[in-house]
Amino acid sequence: MARLVFRNMVKFVLLMLAVSLVTFVLVSVSPIDPVQANVGQAAYVNMSEAKRAQLADYWGADAPLLERYANWLAAAVQGDLGTSLRYNAPVADVIASRALNSLTLMATAWVVSGVLGFALGILAGANRGRLADRLVKGYCFLLASVPTFWLGLVFLVVFSVQLGWFPLGFSVPIGVAASDVTLADALRHLVLPALTLSVTGVANIALHTREKTVDVLESDYVRFARARGLSMWGVLRHHGLRNLVMPAITLQFASISEIFGGSVLVEQVFSYPGLGQAAVTAGLGGDVALLAGIAVLSAALVFGGNLVANVLYGVVDPRIRRSEGGEARA
């Protein structure tokens, strides 16, 4: 157990180092001039030479890559992630203020897509070859080909523009003081982004659960239970669920990467002020510190999800715990 914890700690630290270094290298090799990108073409042309030099200094365009990275790393170890030049605030603050929005969105979508996908998977597996199965399979197949952001646009057109049920964007109503925003307001703004993200996240888990359900229903113990006179749903409840739930939860933990990626797109579509939107803004503006902060955070989330998935596998399935040794895992 101690060895497992230690190994994962080392892996985690190495991954964080690599992700932050890669971010810095990639942003610094970019031919895009941060000064020009941030002040705009017209202002840049009219600017005096001295002003340009001052701004270039502000954006750190001249400092060598390794020096910048070393500075950032030294500060980051002490908990200071640097200053977001774009938002003119400490990166940690920017991330913290937006993380709540993003994490609410992702957590909602994570739970909804998990539950929905699981239910659909069981429904399809129990009715293999029949209409329900074909509908679920077709839905999953179609979903895999639907661009997330386009689905968001369609929802926007249908529910916001045509029906007027939900707001067009943002996480709170426009023109209302922050203290007057009610929970209901916030929830109303959350519905469409969360719906988009949930609906697209269903496919994977539904198909997986369907396969598992089919396997379980073909097993000997199910045949025996059926022979004793248990109904199909009785069998699923007493013998199926415990075999099906854990793989589904594990899979859901391993899919955090996709949910984060989807949230970047969905936040952009709905102008939802979360981490994804901040990442896009930081990327377009060459804000290295913020971009590195978000990239590291997303990698940490994904790593955490995978770790939980692996540990859960071990807890649930003694066969995997025993063969933990040299096996390369996902």
Place this chain on the structure above:
Amino acid sequence: MRERLCARMRRADLPDEACGGGSSFARAGGGAPRVASAGRAEAGVAGAVGLAASPLNSRADVLHLSRTSRVGNRRVALAALVFAVAALSVIVAVGALSVDAAGATDFSQKNLAPSWEHPFGTDWMGRDMLLRTLAGLSTSVLVGLLAAGVSAVLALVLGVVAALGGKRVDAAVTWLIDLVMGVPHIVLLILISFALGKGFWGVVVGVAVTHWPSLARVVRAEVLQLKESTFVAVARKLGQGPASIAARHMLPYVLPQFVVGLILLFPHAILHEAAVTFLGFGLPPEQPAIGVILSESMGYLSAGMWWLAVFPGLALMATVLLFDAAGSSLRRLIDPHSAQE
């Protein structure tokens, strides 16, 4: 008709040979009534002939003959493959030819809802959305092909190297896979595209560099399994060098998986290309691309111009489905494990 007759003869306690005889008669062109009126003596003779001419399983064939006529699955798969490839080529060709027409503005025709003249409507500059969509799809498919191709080659090389290169190399490649998979695709795409100054090459390189890990894992696992297989061990003992073993024994085994994996990479590549372009990191606004069309449409959706977003997205979805169909039917054709399905 024939099998029902046979079944009835069975039930009537006729000797089994009669049935066999019946079926061989049928194949010779004899009609059902003739057998029915044949009588015992003839049935006996025919039975003997039938036994000699048709082995037991031919009777089984007839008995289990399906009532509805079926087309072979492989033929269906082949047809689907040909159709998907043809449709995709048409999209690319038409789209590439209509790039100029897609940019043509006509301000007397702006903001039109879909009609027979403009099936996808027109935008705020009077450009025909159908032509723009086709041109965008053609760009997307080409970007997807290029990126998926490069990605697949990367996957092949890294997968083989990891499997054959020894413990250290394997650990390094596995770590690289973990690294690439550890960051959400979109975030990595944003970073890479930004590093290359956005634009065409930013997208192509970004998609190519982020999509190889899953396929590389498959290749690595396959080759590792092959390394332990007896036929490779025999080849080694017979004195074949590593290169010849790789070319003669491993390549033919891994190739089908690889080709299918390559084709199934396209949908991901295209969707990610559109997504990253949509975010503003991909193809520049002056180039026709679905991502550009969709991100521009955002400003006009609240004005009720739904066709700007709905149809291009549907077209993209159809394209992705075509690639998917091509990939899965090709797998059915060349993968021995699912050839019977």
